[in-house]
Amino acid sequence: xxxxxxxxxxxxxxxxxxxxxxxxxxxxxxxxxxxxxxxxxxxxxxxxxxxxxxxxxxxxxxxxxxxxxxxxxxxxxxxxxxxxxxxxxxxxxxxxxxxxxxxxxxxxxxxxxxxxxxxxxxxxxxxxxxxxxxxxxxxxxxxxxxxxxxxxxxxxxxxxxxxxxxxxxxxxxxxxxxxxxxxxxxxxxxxxxxxxxxxxxxxxxxxxxxxxxxxxxxxxxxxxxxxxxxxxxxxxxxxxxxxxxxxxxxxxxxxxxxxxxxxxxxxxxxxxxxxxxxxxxxxxxxxxxxxxxxxxxxxxxxxxxxxxxxxxxxxxxxxxxxxxxxxxxxxxxxxxxxxxxxxxxxxxxxxxxxxxxxxxxxxxxxxxxxxxxxxxxxxxxxxxxxxxxxxxxxxxxxxxxxxxxxxxxxxxxxxxxxxxxxxxxxxxxxxxxxxxxxxxxxxxxxxxxxxxxxxxxxxxxxxxxxxxxxxxxxxxxxxxxxxxxxx
Ligand SMILES: *[C@@H]1O[C@H](CO)[C@@H](O)[C@H](O)[C@H]1NC(C)=O
Ligand SMILES: *[C@@H]1O[C@H](CO)[C@@H](O)[C@H](O)[C@H]1NC(C)=O
Ligand SMILES: *[C@@H]1O[C@H](CO)[C@@H](O)[C@H](O)[C@H]1NC(C)=O
Numbered sequence: 001x002x003x004x005x006x007x008x009x010x011x012x013x014x015x016x017x018x019x020x021x022x023x024x025x026x027x028x029x030x031x032x033x034x035x036x037x038x039x040x041x042x043x044x045x046x047x048x049x050x051x052x053x054x055x056x057x058x059x060x061x062x063x064x065x066x067x068x069x070x071x072x073x074x075x076x077x078x079x080x081x082x083x084x085x086x087x088x089x090x091x092x093x094x095x096x097x098x099x100x101x102x103x104x105x106x107x108x109x110x111x112x113x114x115x116x117x118x119x120x121x122x123x124x125x126x127x128x129x130x131x132x133x134x135x136x137x138x139x140x141x142x143x144x145x146x147x148x149x150x151x152x153x154x155x156x157x158x159x160x161x162x163x164x165x166x167x168x169x170x171x172x173x174x175x176x177x178x179x180x181x182x183x184x185x186x187x188x189x190x191x192x193x194x195x196x197x198x199x200x201x202x203x204x205x206x207x208x209x210x211x212x213x214x215x216x217x218x219x220x221x222x223x224x225x226x227x228x229x230x231x232x233x234x235x236x237x238x239x240x241x242x243x244x245x246x247x248x249x250x251x252x253x254x255x256x257x258x259x260x261x262x263x264x265x266x267x268x269x270x271x272x273x274x275x276x277x278x279x280x281x282x283x284x285x286x287x288x289x290x291x292x293x294x295x296x297x298x299x300x301x302x303x304x305x306x307x308x309x310x311x312x313x314x315x316x317x318x319x320x321x322x323x324x325x326x327x328x329x330x331x332x333x334x335x336x337x338x339x340x341x342x343x344x345x346x347x348x349x350x351x352x353x354x355x356x357x358x359x360x361x362x363x364x365x366x367x368x369x370x371x372x373x374x375x376x377x378x379x380x381x382x383x384x385x386x387x388x389x390x391x392x393x394x395x396x397x398x399x400x401x402x403x404x405x406x407x408x409x410x411x412x413x414x415x416x417x418x419x420x421x422x423x424x425x426x427x428x429x430x431x432x433x434x435x436x437x438x439x440x441x442x443x444x445x446x447x448x449x450x451x452x453x454x455x456x457x458x459x460x461x462x463x464x465x466x467x468x469x470x471x472x473x474x475x476x477x478x479x480x481x482x483x484x485x486x487x
Pocket of ligand 3: 235259345346347
């Protein structure tokens with residue numbers, strides 16, 4: 001799989017089917033565009049505010065454009081009106097051949113008449129948009145990253161004024177591009193103040209979502225900055241959630257393949273240097289000693305092991321189960337301490353799992369006779385990207401009428417049957433695959449199913465039969481034994 005292969009965008013497309021006839025028919029102009037890039041490690045958050053003005057009555061569909069590079073790195077996109085919390089319906093029109101850009105349309109909650117205005121806020125999260133530079137660093141050296149983007153925000157409409165702010169988490173910005181021969185301004189193209197570089201203002205930009213504009217007027221910029229936090233990538237995550245009515249238990253079993261995407265460690269790892277750095281309270285940002293994870297409240301029997309075996313150096317503070325319907329604002333906090341610090345470029349894989357009371361996640365709907373269980377899609381690790389995720393949910397044996405709702409569309413979904421040794425009819429199993437999940441992609445998968453009363457009885461029957469089998473086998477062994485000993 002190519003490294004930068006993308007997930008479909010993370011909005012619920014199927015819910016919002018836009019009438020196609022309205023697309024691109026409405027016209028607007030941008031009175032102002034402000035793009036703010038919050039530089040990070042594995043994730044970069046970009047917020048773009050469009051102050052728009054309708055040029056004709058009944059304008060309700062606004063189009064935004066993403067350049068190819070932007071599109072290639074964007075794995076989360078949402079549109080809202082400024083100050084509102086409701087997400088606006090968004091439709092992906094894909095690559096527009098003639099314009100060389102990717103187009104999305106946003107449906108405004110209310111059509112605008114001539115000269116009426118609205119403020120649209122588009123939030124995106126980019127993954128793998130930064131890279132370590134230099135690519136290698138000694139253990140005692142700092143960590144710096146580069147981020148590349150385009151100077152101008154593209155739009156199918158003309159724009160009165162626009163600017164881009166690039167904010168570094170550290171005031172240590174080593175360098176930033178100041179493009180030459182930029183039209184649309186007579187002033188400085190870029191100004192830096194503290195940790196923020198402002199490009200623009202640029203004035204009177206014609207409709208720019210065209211290949212011609214991109215070829216002739218667009219400029220490329222690079223910002224090189226110091227980054228004092230780990231660049232954490234989860235190359236692969238496999239979550240298996242097993243629902244058991246017998247044990248009234250929800251077991252979560254996560255397999256992680258972690259990659260430290262900071263600069264590759266130059267030379268050998270020195271534990272002495274590492275301890276000295278820690279002693280002086282200045283651990284290198286590209287060596288990851290531990291991870292703090294927010295696990296759900298109410299968990300028990302937490303296990304954590306890697307290829308070598310159990311890892312016992314972690315600290316866990318559990319929180320009791322929250323009352324039903326409470327905001328999930330309390331967590332069990334796990335300070336996960338790998339067997340060795342993970343240096344830049346290193347990988348570390350491990351398994352982390354726990355049990356939870358099923359009642360914390362399950363409900364029963366009397367009217368439909370169905371159980372409803374919510375399964376968290378993943379444990380969100382702030383700032384980390386999950387390149388590939390596979391979530392499987394194993395339902396109780398004999399469950400029927402299985403249905404589920406996902407918070408984000410999956411790349412693939414399958415419903416199959418999982419047969420373990422004591423099962424007779426097998427357990428329905430849901431498998432969902434995702435790519436490029438970010439810290440915006442938390443949320444629950446809701447599964448509904450029926451467990452007929454007869455299914456409850458299957459287990460003891462199966463156990464009894466299995467036991468009978470074992471007894472028969474034991475008996476046979478005994479006979480063989482006797483015969484041998486007689487000889
Ligand atoms: C819209 O605004 C422009 C410029 O301010 C003005 O000339 C025009 O008459 C306005 N149109 C309407 C329908 O109000
Ligand atoms: C790991 O810990 C679990 C739970 O404490 C225990 O059941 C298991 O036997 C241990 N495995 C090893 C290899 O030590
Ligand atoms: C670490 O994992 C990445 C991604 O899975 C892989 O490309 C790379 O070769 C691995 N590196 C090492 C040192 O094993």
